[in-house]
Amino acid sequence: METWNEKEYEGRWLVVNEAESKPKGAGKGKGGPGEKPDGCLSVFVGSLSPNVEEDDLWEFFGEAGTVARVKVLTDRDTGAPRGIAFVDFEETESTDKAVALSGTALKGKDIFVKFNAPREEKGGKSKGKGKSGPGEKPDGCLSVFVGSLSPNVEEDDLWEFFGECGTLSSVKVLTDRETGAPRGIAFVDFEETGGTDKACALSGTNLKGKDVFVKYNAPREPKGDGKGKDGKGKGKGKGKGKGKAMSDAKAKSTGGLLEFKGAAKTFDEDSD
Numbered sequence: 001m002e003t004w005n006e007k008e009y010e011g012r013w014l015v016v017n018e019a020e021s022k023p024k025g026a027g028k029g030k031g032g033p034g035e036k037p038d039g040c041l042s043v044f045v046g047s048l049s050p051n052v053e054e055d056d057l058w059e060f061f062g063e064a065g066t067v068a069r070v071k072v073l074t075d076r077d078t079g080a081p082r083g084i085a086f087v088d089f090e091e092t093e094s095t096d097k098a099v100a101l102s103g104t105a106l107k108g109k110d111i112f113v114k115f116n117a118p119r120e121e122k123g124g125k126s127k128g129k130g131k132s133g134p135g136e137k138p139d140g141c142l143s144v145f146v147g148s149l150s151p152n153v154e155e156d157d158l159w160e161f162f163g164e165c166g167t168l169s170s171v172k173v174l175t176d177r178e179t180g181a182p183r184g185i186a187f188v189d190f191e192e193t194g195g196t197d198k199a200c201a202l203s204g205t206n207l208k209g210k211d212v213f214v215k216y217n218a219p220r221e222p223k224g225d226g227k228g229k230d231g232k233g234k235g236k237g238k239g240k241g242k243g244k245a246m247s248d249a250k251a252k253s254t255g256g257l258l259e260f261k262g263a264a265k266t267f268d269e270d271s272d
Helices: 054-061 093-099 155-161 194-200 244-254
Strands: 007-009 011-013 042-046 067-074 082-089 111-113 144-147 170-177 184-191 213-216
Touching: 007 111, 011 093, 042 093, 042 213, 054 067, 054 082, 054 144, 054 244, 093 111, 111 155, 144 194, 184 194, 194 213
Parallel strands: none
Antiparallel strands: 007 011, 042 082, 042 111, 067 082, 144 184, 144 213, 170 184
16 A cells, blocks of 8 residues: 555656554444433334334334333335334333343334434424324324323222223233233223323323323234233222222123122922
8 A cells, every 4th residue: 555655657646645444333324223322211113014103113022111102104105114113211221221222123123223313402303202192092082191100100099080081991010911000001901992192181290200201002902812801901800999880890801790789599309
């Protein structure tokens, strides 16, 4: 290289400089998670299958820590998913666990996860994202998704909290498969679709020290894995004196027996 530096070649003087190598681990694209910004609370998720919905990401990244927000980006004209999303967490350590999941298959595709650098507020351009709204209500919606739950919240708390919205049919708090610890998310089903509207209006209300996030839950095709409406209403049946209406609703959703009231009738042994 020094041989050609500052030498004349075909009437031109050559200047040769050694190129600087890029630091490892700071690559772009799928080469790595990139450099983690100070206090990072968000990750970028790419290479998503078109079948992946926001609820899938709430569950998938729930293992990394307490998820605060999920946003799947869609095409403005067609509404089709663009295969990318943003996931925010309550603690910065959770983003480290989230990027470690890069390369894991989700609904048939290996996803790509990297740290997401925070951006300055642009004023009015974040409308409809994250916790700002319940999303579009599906036709005949009977279920809501609840996020940002305190680890102290139990199913009985949600029965009480959403009881004022209408008749509940089931409540399911999701927990970690290995540790059994709550993942900060839940599903609540109602008997009437109007109950979901009132439930979403409670988004931002404090429950056991944290403001909960509530949005409409789009119905899914049955997969035979017990995640449907019948699989969520396990109920605890602890009989804590929450009222007969709630107990009956729990029993109905779990297939429990209700008390029979009526006159007893006896038959003679000789009667035909």
